[in-house]
Amino acid sequence: MTPATWSFVQVFMLRTMGIPSCQGHPTWGNIGGRFYLNLSTSLSLGTAFGRTVDQMADTVSAVFGRIPPGTPVPVIPLRRWATLRELVPLVTAFRLRLRIAHRRLPSYLDTAADRCAALRARARTAPTPDALLRLWRTELWPYCLETFDMMSAAARGRGGGNRLVKVRQRLAEQVGEADANALTTGIAHGAPLASLGPLLGLASVANGDTSPEDHIRQWGHRCPDEFEISLPRPAEDPTWLDHQLAAFRDSRTDVHAMLTQRRAEHEQAWARYQRKHPRHVTWTRRELRSWARLVHDREATRSEVNRAFWAIREVVLRAGELTGHGHDLFLLDRHEIERVLAGDDRPLAAVPARRDAYERYRALPNYPTLIRGPFDPERWAADPRRRTDLYDAATAPAPPEHPEPANHHSRTAGAPRPAATTPEPERKPPNPITGFPGAVGTVEGVARVVTSVDDAQDLRAGEVLVTTATNVGWTPLFPRAAAVVTDVGAPLSHAAIVARELGIPAVVGCGNATMRIRTGDRLRVHGERGEVHLIDPPTEGGAPPTGA
Template identity: 50%
Template sequence: MGPLLGLERLARGEIDRDTYTRTYGHRGPHEFEVSFPRPTENAQWIDRQLAALGTVEEDAGLRLARQTKARSAAWDRLAAEHPRRVAAIRGAVDTWAASARLREATRTEIARIFWLLRTFVLRAGEVSGAGEDLFFLSREEILAVLGGNRAPLAAVPARRAAYEGYRALPTYPTLIRGEFDPATWAADPNRRADLFDAHDTTPATDTVAGSPASGGVAEGIARVVATVEEGEVIQPGEILVTTVTNIGWTPLFTRISAIVTDVGANLSHASIVARELGIPAVVGCGNATTRIRTGDRIRVDGGRGTVDVLEAAATASPEAA
């Protein structure tokens, strides 16, 4: 939640841009991919995020306050119904919460290291004159180029071509069983993003259902997106449908009325942020991005884990996945 709450503080003038960049500039959707620029390397990124905040009716701070009251009320009900158990349950929850915070604190520092690695490669590219070609080399090969041996650069064209080819494909399934041909899988309109089983001959279904990750029911227009950059076009109140999310997607959550993902469970990023903000969420559907189209009117029941198409879009949208 840090990047989103920090952005709201920036909008209110409580912090300046330099402070925001130092605190959150290393976090993003591709933070563990050294070749990808950090969001704040784009001079217009913060301005776009601030502009998007202006379209939100209720900021994250207000939503968090409402969820805090609901959580307190839930503890009160538990104490009233199970007075002898509440202390042990609260202790267990506090222990796991502390563990989760430690995990996230560690993750953010690791992301800083990846930004440092990126800075090193960019600087090495400047010094050697090889530029961003160095992103296609190993550490040892980069050091060799810095030492005056340019032979490793001969491998760059083939590696770049392979990279671009695989990058054009959808995100691979989380679990793959049996022989897997990425191109054939990507061309299959019935593909699932959560798993691939070469031995499974079960007919594909149009039903979209998954894990009930955050309670509540929402109806609205679906917006199917593959990347967080595409997600910047989301209009307030739309329902986000995507493969999977991470911290780089967090600023989008105050604009949406619900979220549906192909991949994820109750402790995934989408689930946690949705619960923090009180947004219905159904995750781990597997086929949401192949069964729902941008423009469909859908109902998301985050308590039951179901997603129903109430009215199909009049025409297929070019933004649909």
């Protein structure tokens, strides 16, 4: 992240999580420009009030993904009464904002897109620095704060932040993963989820049902780097939609047929539930309606948050134009940008050093998913034994069961992952890679391991997409995949939700799938069991998909 983006992300996190730190221990942070959550603080808060470490680890895993076995989360010895004194005022204010946001959420969602578009237009045409600063302080920034609060309210719903997880867990216990999967698809409860919007929009444009202009207006803010305000949105690229449509047509995807099949599976699962649990039907129907409303609101407000970050980008761009400092302002924080708009150029003295740090960190490979202890990104990147799944300062890095070829370690962030070279004839299939059941189904296919959405453009129809994590910018690629496997995620992550909606098997939160699998490996993905099996030695340079 640029310094500007980080300064706004901190505010977003404060409004959506409510507790920035406890007794000096932060709940999130920035490591070499990358955003990280501090799971130690979250876990320790629970243990300070009587929950066990195992209970808290289960709660954390259900939301953020599994912690690898044998990797203990350091527990901070928080003092209970000191914690109460510090947190009660924060939690009280946070809950008050949530109650207000809950009441206003429906009317907010009805008008948010148009309000944001109007504010962006006014920011783009602000005639002077003073006019832009006044618009920012009195209207645009308050609108962003309101949007952050709406996201927090929608994500939690009236039943608490864990309701989505609990409802699905209960259904899985009653009827198994497959039917729980079918019953908790958003498409079966009215309008499609926002995560599917870019894909369904492309299908609509391709069929002539929606104009290109309407699609850009509705989805031109959604992309893989939605929070990074220094990067352009898709709508700013006049060729973006043409490229998207060409790839969509080449894939010969029938999205509506996939969704029709999912609706049928939902109805069949519901019929089975009624026969098996007739006494619970009324309660479960109510819970599923509530679940659907909650997940739709959660996705819709997340889309509006990303639209708000686009508006923030417009302000910084216009500030750079009006002050003559251009993109240098992305290397300042939000308060410094306001000072420059007010005529104080002194913050700009920090730009050269920050640009140097930003470029150095940006050139490094993606950092490990999980970091335990002190971490120096540049020293880690220089270590030929480094791992991308886990860094533990207390131990030397141990090779994964399926090590990557050495030339992978010299690549830079965003560079294509090299294909496997010489097969290893003596290699035995490793233990299954395990994660959360993201979406049920069993499929075999050839792996395509990618580290960025740009690399994912090489994904061939019927291959298994293996990556660290996905967001809505990846959605148009999903119909090409026979299955999806991720390092990071839980049953409510983007990859799991979209895969469930489309009926694509998925295993999420595996921890180290991208280290143990190579492009060209043949895999069997068991979505219901949350397992990925290597069934053949890797092929040289990948192979065409078969049997998907």
